Amino acid sequence: xxxxxxxxxxxxxxxxxxxxxxxxxxxxxxxxxxxxxxxxxxxxxxxxxxxxxxxxxxxxxxxxxxxxxxxxxxxxxxxxxxxxxxxxxxxxxxxxxxxxxxxxxxxxxxxxxxxxxxxxxxxxxxxxxxxxxxxxxxxxxxxxxxxxxxxxxxxxxxxxxxxxxxxxxxxxxxxxxxxxxxxxxxxxxxxxxxxxxxxxxxxxxxxxxxxxxxxxxxxxxxxxxxxxxxxxxxxxxxxxxxxxxxxxx
Amino acid sequence: xxxxxxxxxxxxxxxxxxxxxxxxxxxxxxxxxxxxxxxxxxxxxxxxxxxxxxxxxxxxxxxxxxxxxxxxxxxxxxxxxxxxxxxxxxxxxxxxxxxxxxxxxxxxxxxxxxxxxxxxxxxxxxxxxxxxxxxxxxxxxxxxxxxxxxxxxxxxxxxxxxxxxxxxxxxxxxxxxxxxxxxxxxxxxxxxxxxxxxxxxxxxxxxxxxxxxxxxxxxxxxxxxxxxxxxxxxxxxxxxxxxxxxxxxxxxxxxxxxxxxxxxxxxxxxxxxxxxxxxxxxxx
Numbered sequence: 001x002x003x004x005x006x007x008x009x010x011x012x013x014x015x016x017x018x019x020x021x022x023x024x025x026x027x028x029x030x031x032x033x034x035x036x037x038x039x040x041x042x043x044x045x046x047x048x049x050x051x052x053x054x055x056x057x058x059x060x061x062x063x064x065x066x067x068x069x070x071x072x073x074x075x076x077x078x079x080x081x082x083x084x085x086x087x088x089x090x091x092x093x094x095x096x097x098x099x100x101x102x103x104x105x106x107x108x109x110x111x112x113x114x115x116x117x118x119x120x121x122x123x124x125x126x127x128x129x130x131x132x133x134x135x136x137x138x139x140x141x142x143x144x145x146x147x148x149x150x151x152x153x154x155x156x157x158x159x160x161x162x163x164x165x166x167x168x169x170x171x172x173x174x175x176x177x178x179x180x181x182x183x184x185x186x187x188x189x190x191x192x193x194x195x196x197x198x199x200x201x202x203x204x205x206x207x208x209x210x211x212x213x214x215x216x217x218x219x220x221x222x223x224x225x226x227x228x229x230x231x232x233x234x235x236x237x238x239x240x241x242x243x244x245x246x247x248x249x
Numbered sequence: 250x251x252x253x254x255x256x257x258x259x260x261x262x263x264x265x266x267x268x269x270x271x272x273x274x275x276x277x278x279x280x281x282x283x284x285x286x287x288x289x290x291x292x293x294x295x296x297x298x299x300x301x302x303x304x305x306x307x308x309x310x311x312x313x314x315x316x317x318x319x320x321x322x323x324x325x326x327x328x329x330x331x332x333x334x335x336x337x338x339x340x341x342x343x344x345x346x347x348x349x350x351x352x353x354x355x356x357x358x359x360x361x362x363x364x365x366x367x368x369x370x371x372x373x374x375x376x377x378x379x380x381x382x383x384x385x386x387x388x389x390x391x392x393x394x395x396x397x398x399x400x401x402x403x404x405x406x407x408x409x410x411x412x413x414x415x416x417x418x419x420x421x422x423x424x425x426x427x428x429x430x431x432x433x434x435x436x437x438x439x440x441x442x443x444x445x446x447x448x449x450x451x452x453x454x455x456x457x458x459x460x461x462x463x464x465x466x467x468x469x470x471x472x473x474x475x476x477x478x479x480x481x482x483x484x485x486x487x488x489x490x491x492x493x494x495x496x497x498x499x500x501x502x503x504x505x506x507x508x509x510x511x512x513x514x515x516x517x518x519x520x521x522x523x524x525x526x527x528x529x530x531x532x533x
Contacts, residue, residue, distance in 0.1 A: 122379035220427030
């Protein structure tokens with residue numbers, strides 16, 4: 001057998017632990033980013049201009065500064081200010097969460113804006129409070145629309161995790177990189193990495209497609225089984241809007 | 250018509266003295282549940298409603314007719330507080346709808362919390378039904394009674410089932426809105442509005458989006474509700490036969506003004522105004 005694969009299987013525990021670190025960074029980063037998306041996205045639609053301004057500033061800052069730089073800053077620069085060294089994984093999760101949370105807030109904002117105005121009006125006519133309107137009527141409908149763009153962000157987040165190698169977290173990239181250095185098999189090592197990331201990304205896509213399908217079914221929009229295996233979202237192209245928007249006379 | 254000195258709103262109307270609206274005392278007897286007092290609505294430079302004055306008595310069924318763009322729907326939307334007034338005051342049961350009285354008696358725009366208080370008496374049915382697609386039929390009807398009025402779930406559901414029986418959809422309790430025809434969706438929307446026990450029901454062209462064969466069923470249902478309940482109804486419609494059957498009062502609108510107002514017999518058989526005759530000739 002090829003020397004790389006020999007090393008790969010000999011060091012399987014390290015490889016698996018690398019995979020674990022990648023998974024941990026992806027999942028933790030995504031969960032926090034998801035929560036942050038809602039906080040920032042809802043703030044962006046707030047009546048109060050100060051609240052909107054805070055959201056805008058945070059979003060623009062984290063979208064406008066490089067993820068690499070944020071990562072380095074958290075890992076190398078912040079300890080100089082605080083005197084306290086954060087773990088590489090922790091820095092990674094925080095940087096991913098802030099960066100993708102900023103992008104995600106736009107997804108939330110867009111999803112909310114995509115719910116027809118008529119739905120807000122029906123909720124007002126039933127005297128729901130602003131919170132109840134959002135919680136009971138708008139968000140459940142917006143969520144289904146948000147899933148495809150959130151899937152894209154999740155995949156991008158996964159593909160950003162190899163950056164952890166730069167701050168020496170023992171993620172999948174780092175472990176395979178070490179095996180390559182030891183065996184000199186660059187070609188096979190990097191093909192293996194490509195395949196690994198592709199498989200993880202595809203699994204995530206399938207899971208998100210399932211989620212999207214059940215969210216749309218709850219809105220009475222039924223999508224075919226074939227759509228489950230697609231990797232790029234057709235963002236509702238095959239679905240009919242449930243509520244047509246009407247004009248006022 | 251006699252002036253009723255004990256009438257609550259007479260004194261209250263004058264509380265808004267110092268501004269053009271709110272200074273005109275009520276001239277009619279009976280309790281006006283809705284009183285448009287010099288109401289103005291503009292979108293930018295476009296004047297949609299021009300110093301509009303009219304009253305609706307409790308339990309009365311009023312139909313608003315007129316060409317599209319004449320401001321009929323805007324009146325309902327203002328009453329539902331979906332739009333903000335540009336001028337004037339709407340009084341509902343003697344209370345300003347979208348204003349709040351300041352201690353000195355003058356009025357200021359109401360806050361969202363105060364608007365929620367005002368909306369309690371009013372329900373609305375929309376042209377496009379606007380059922381919530383994230384809820385089944387039963388939840389569409391029970392959601393607001395439970396979350397807004399604090400009704401127990403079991404009680405809200407049994408009332409919802411009664412209402413669904415009333416609108417002829419007793420078998421669609423667990424259906425999803427998208428599984429229903431337009432006419433059925435509109436019946437659910439009517440049941441949903443009734444579940445909040447409104448004193449005033451606003452019907453905004455509720456049959457305009459329906460296939461022709463479904464219109465009659467929905468209108469029959471509304472006739473029944475008009476007949477069996479004491480709910481005050483304001484109705485924008487192009488169904489003149491329906492307007493003739495259920496209305497106590499018909500208001501003919503053109504360009505944001507009432508051009509003629511009277512009983513359906515008067516308006517439909519002997520309209521005084523040329524604009525009304527033209528309109529009726531065109532639609533009948």
